[in-house]
Amino acid sequence: MIAKLKGLVDATGDDWAVVDVGGVGYLLFCSSRTLARLPGVGQAAQLFVETHVREDHIHLYGFVDESEREWFRLLLTVQGVGSKVGLAILSALSAEELSRAISAGDKAMLSRAQGVGPKLAVRLMTELKDKAVGIALPGLAATSVGQSVAGMAPLEAGPLEDGISALVNLGYRRVEAHGAILRASVGLGPGAAASALIRAALKELAQEVTR
Numbered sequence: 001m002i003a004k005l006k007g008l009v010d011a012t013g014d015d016w017a018v019v020d021v022g023g024v025g026y027l028l029f030c031s032s033r034t035l036a037r038l039p040g041v042g043q044a045a046q047l048f049v050e051t052h053v054r055e056d057h058i059h060l061y062g063f064v065d066e067s068e069r070e071w072f073r074l075l076l077t078v079q080g081v082g083s084k085v086g087l088a089i090l091s092a093l094s095a096e097e098l099s100r101a102i103s104a105g106d107k108a109m110l111s112r113a114q115g116v117g118p119k120l121a122v123r124l125m126t127e128l129k130d131k132a133v134g135i136a137l138p139g140l141a142a143t144s145v146g147q148s149v150a151g152m153a154p155l156e157a158g159p160l161e162d163g164i165s166a167l168v169n170l171g172y173r174r175v176e177a178h179g180a181i182l183r184a185s186v187g188l189g190p191g192a193a194a195s196a197l198i199r200a201a202l203k204e205l206a207q208e209v210t211r
Contacts, residue, residue, distance in 0.1 A: 005046070005049055005062070015030065016028065030087070033091060034063055061087070065095075072087070074131055079127075089116060093109070098110075103129070107122060110125070160197065163194045164181050180201035180202075
């Protein structure tokens with residue numbers, strides 16, 4: 001089984017890339033986000049690989065980081081999600097956005113991906129909220145994400161939900177508000193008041209705009 005490839009980018013297409021490793025070209029199916037992060041033709045690249053072996057074919061799926069590959073594996077455990085839909089989801093949503101959408105119960109966010117209707121979006125949220133514990137969001141520990149996905153979806157009434165509601169009332173999308181409040185909670189620690197969470201979240205959201 002192939003787990004990782006290092007070589008030169010030989011060619012790319014709408015949903016694939018060919019990586020030349022020692023004169024052998026490997027065709028990998030990729031999300032648009034992975035393709036966008038690949039260097040130009042002839043330049044060195046590294047891709048994490050998921051290998052699918054069937055009776056009639058061997059398909060390789062390439063990812064620029066391990067978290068995207070882990071999400072791909074996880075998505076395929078959901079009924080109705082095949083490799084094509086899995087890549088479509090990862091093309092429409094980053095790993096962080098996907099984590100936030102599932103944690104926040106944002107059906108509309110998940111439905112942005114081609115091939116994901118309302119019913120499949122609900123199935124994704126239902127089946128993945130407990131399975132996503134081990135996949136960390138950028139900048140957060142896996143345990144924090146576990147709490148976000150498994151323990152706070154939906155969030156119970158209290159400072160966290162109050163903070164999210166306040167940000168939503170200010171015009172932020174719920175998935176953005178949820179992520180910002182979650183990060184603020186991790187930084188401030190348990191028991192932080194809603195007002196403190198809101199201030200910290202607004203500061204982070206303002207910094208994101210200027211990046």
